[in-house]
Amino acid sequence: MNIQQLRYLQEIVRHDLNISQAAETLYTSQPGISKQIRQLEEELGIEIFVRNGKRIASMTEPGQQILEIAQRLLLEADNLKRVGQEFRSQDTGTLTIATTHTQARYALPLAVKRFIQRYPGVKLNLHQGNPTQVAEQALRGEADIAIATETLDQYDELVTLPCYEWHHCLITPLGHPLLEAGEMTLEKLAGYPLITYDAAFSGRGKIDQAFRAAGVAPNIVLTAIDTDVIKTYVELGLGVGLIAEMAYLPERDMQLRSLPLKHLFPANVTRLALRRNEFVRGYTYHFIELFAPQLTREIVLEALRKTKAADQ
Amino acid sequence: MNIQQLRYLQEIVRHDLNISQAAETLYTSQPGISKQIRQLEEELGIEIFVRNGKRIASMTEPGQQILEIAQRLLLEADNLKRVGQEFRSQDTGTLTIATTHTQARYALPLAVKRFIQRYPGVKLNLHQGNPTQVAEQALRGEADIAIATETLDQYDELVTLPCYEWHHCLITPLGHPLLEAGEMTLEKLAGYPLITYDAAFSGRGKIDQAFRAAGVAPNIVLTAIDTDVIKTYVELGLGVGLIAEMAYLPERDMQLRSLPLKHLFPANVTRLALRRNEFVRGYTYHFIELFAPQLTREIVLEALRKTKAADQ
DNA sequence: CTTGCTTACGAGACTCGTAATAATT
DNA sequence: AATTATTACGAGTCTCGTAAGCAAG
Numbered sequence: 001m002n003i004q005q006l007r008y009l010q011e012i013v014r015h016d017l018n019i020s021q022a023a024e025t026l027y028t029s030q031p032g033i034s035k036q037i038r039q040l041e042e043e044l045g046i047e048i049f050v051r052n053g054k055r056i057a058s059m060t061e062p063g064q065q066i067l068e069i070a071q072r073l074l075l076e077a078d079n080l081k082r083v084g085q086e087f088r089s090q091d092t093g094t095l096t097i098a099t100t101h102t103q104a105r106y107a108l109p110l111a112v113k114r115f116i117q118r119y120p121g122v123k124l125n126l127h128q129g130n131p132t133q134v135a136e137q138a139l140r141g142e143a144d145i146a147i148a149t150e151t152l153d154q155y156d157e158l159v160t161l162p163c164y165e166w167h168h169c170l171i172t173p174l175g176h177p178l179l180e181a182g183e184m185t186l187e188k189l190a191g192y193p194l195i196t197y198d199a200a201f202s203g204r205g206k207i208d209q210a211f212r213a214a215g216v217a218p219n220i221v222l223t224a225i226d227t228d229v230i231k232t233y234v235e236l237g238l239g240v241g242l243i244a245e246m247a248y249l250p251e252r253d254m255q256l257r258s259l260p261l262k263h264l265f266p267a268n269v270t271r272l273a274l275r276r277n278e279f280v281r282g283y284t285y286h287f288i289e290l291f292a293p294q295l296t297r298e299i300v301l302e303a304l305r306k307t308k309a310a311d312q
Numbered sequence: 313m314n315i316q317q318l319r320y321l322q323e324i325v326r327h328d329l330n331i332s333q334a335a336e337t338l339y340t341s342q343p344g345i346s347k348q349i350r351q352l353e354e355e356l357g358i359e360i361f362v363r364n365g366k367r368i369a370s371m372t373e374p375g376q377q378i379l380e381i382a383q384r385l386l387l388e389a390d391n392l393k394r395v396g397q398e399f400r401s402q403d404t405g406t407l408t409i410a411t412t413h414t415q416a417r418y419a420l421p422l423a424v425k426r427f428i429q430r431y432p433g434v435k436l437n438l439h440q441g442n443p444t445q446v447a448e449q450a451l452r453g454e455a456d457i458a459i460a461t462e463t464l465d466q467y468d469e470l471v472t473l474p475c476y477e478w479h480h481c482l483i484t485p486l487g488h489p490l491l492e493a494g495e496m497t498l499e500k501l502a503g504y505p506l507i508t509y510d511a512a513f514s515g516r517g518k519i520d521q522a523f524r525a526a527g528v529a530p531n532i533v534l535t536a537i538d539t540d541v542i543k544t545y546v547e548l549g550l551g552v553g554l555i556a557e558m559a560y561l562p563e564r565d566m567q568l569r570s571l572p573l574k575h576l577f578p579a580n581v582t583r584l585a586l587r588r589n590e591f592v593r594g595y596t597y598h599f600i601e602l603f604a605p606q607l608t609r610e611i612v613l614e615a616l617r618k619t620k621a622a623d624q
Numbered sequence: 625c626t627t628g629c630t631t632a633c634g635a636g637a638c639t640c641g642t643a644a645t646a647a648t649t
Numbered sequence: 650a651a652t653t654a655t656t657a658c659g660a661g662t663c664t665c666g667t668a669a670g671c672a673a674g
Binding site: 001002003043044045046061062065066069070072073076077079080081083084085086087088279 | 381395
């Protein structure tokens with residue numbers, strides 16, 4: 001039994017039990033993998049895969065247990081390498097952040113700027129995706145940190161930490177009647193065509209919740225994944241926008257005005273997620289602190305330690 | 313990097329950084345281990361050990377982190393083998409129980425008898441030791457289950473489960489005045505020479521506690537590790553004995569009489585411990601249930617799942 | 625001078641890639 | 650017919666054991 005065999009196993013499963021594809025992504029040969037898997041099976045004395053003649057049909061029950069253990073083992077193997085890198089060269093390496101448009105565009109830039117100044121030797125990757133993709137990238141170890149407002153806390157294998165709280169705000173074209181309409185209410189909002197986020201993005205859930213709770217039916221004429229699209233159509237006069245407050249930049253968005261909606265919609269919490277049991281590099285802690293100053297290294301460590309509760 | 317190298321590392325540390333001894337217990341050669349460790353260090357790009365010329369003096373800081381991760385990895389590697397054995401042959405293998413004299417002699421026999429009838433193919437090993445030794449055997453993976461009344465819950469790496477509760481009782485020679493002395497009190501007990509357990513054994517702590525709390529000074533003339541020694545000296549008339557109630561066997565101990573002391577000393581809880589994160593064989597669950605019927609497989613599983621909280 | 629780690633070297637095992645084979649869709 | 654897994658085989662590498670060297674206590 002060796003680590004390589006387990007890596008083969010993991011990759012086969014990731015490719016829906018297709019050895020050929022696994023071989024390709026691992027830059028090795030089909031037969032090599034095939035043989036190693038047979039050897040692993042022989043050594044453990046069990047069949048991992050159910051075979052139909054020469055096709056792999058599914059996994060046996062012991063095979064599934066083996067897989068789970070193998071994945072934990074491989075994570076530890078990665079951790080060994082990380083520790084090596086960490087000590088070999090404290091301030092070089094790679095930091096991959098998976099996040100959504102809103103975070104990448106409006107929340108992260110300052111932290112990123114400071115980070116690359118402080119750690120010129122660290123290659124910073126930003127992977128953009130929807131909240132589910134973001135979570136899964138962290139889950140698969142493709143990203144070191146996941147940052148999003150939704151979804152993250154639904155995965156047992158991720159440890160999540162609250163970064164900051166924000167509210168929605170209203171944006172309108174210049175001179176829009178709502179700007180002079182006094183106290184904002186859901187009813188007033190419902191009187192105008194609305195433009196806001198797609199479902200599953202940037203707190204859209206909270207918006208729907210609030211309208212539903214009040215028994216008011218909003219007139220949503222357009223939904224977008226990113227704020228820039230919303231702004232564009234608000235400027236065009238298609239309607240008024242409901243966006244995340246940090247996405248309104250007064251000095252840039254000269255053609256728009258904003259009004260706070262703190263009293264209408266519940267607060268949103270943007271969270272970051274780390275993969276459970278994964279060794280965290282020093283500069284990763286630092287990035288987290290740059291992004292959310294209250295999340296010091298100690299606090300993050302504590303969270304990682306504490307929340308090992310529900311794993312597996 | 314391979315699993316073997318990590319095993320070498322672990323064994324070196326277990327032997328206080330002595331490669332030669334590690335080689336011996338692993339049935340391999342000094343140079344082989346030495347070289348593999350050098351290779352591991354080279355691959356990880358760090359020094360694991362601090363060397364004084366040709367002696368290993370201590371571990372570096374990264375080395376200690378490597379060790380921790382390596383141990384978790386090795387545990388998973390063992391688990392892989394266990395899963396294999398479990399499915400290859402459900403009812404054969406080995407079950408090693410580390411426990412104290414009192415448990416081995418008075419609490420376990422019935423469960424053991426039933427177990428070996430049910431699982432003739434399982435080799436049952438009983439390792440006897442003091443509570444600390446018992447815990448450490450479980451900790452090192454030398455025992456599958458640890459059973460004792462003390463100490464077990466002081467180790468983060470062990471998951472403990474309560475098995476049963478018991479009280480101390482008094483044993484005296486036939487015709488002893490205390491048998492006719494009515495309601496037993498600490499004061500009356502203190503009026504006679506006492507024979508009981510050594511510190512750190514079988515609830516001796518609770519006995520001392522009770523006397524101290526009552527401000528009564530007992531006259532302990534002899535302490536022993538096991539109940540049979542205590543019984544022997546009580547029979548000889550050296551004093552009266554304070555023993556665990558399950559250690560008094562009316563049909564065997566014809567030369568002794570017993571009196572309950574439930575009202576004088578707090579209850580003791582005998583617990584069993586399993587190593588955290590370790591794959592548990594089916595027959596092990598069954599043994600636990602034979603020993604403590606309320607600890608069904610589901611309950612044990614739940615406990616293992618839940619209490620992953622504080623690990624590492 | 626004994627203990628204990630490292631270097632040197634060679635035998636054997638193992639891994640992996642290519643090519644051929646066989647089975648499934 | 651095309652895709653995909655297995656078997657066969659050979660080159661290169663790696664592991665491990667023996668023997669020799671050398672530093673520390």
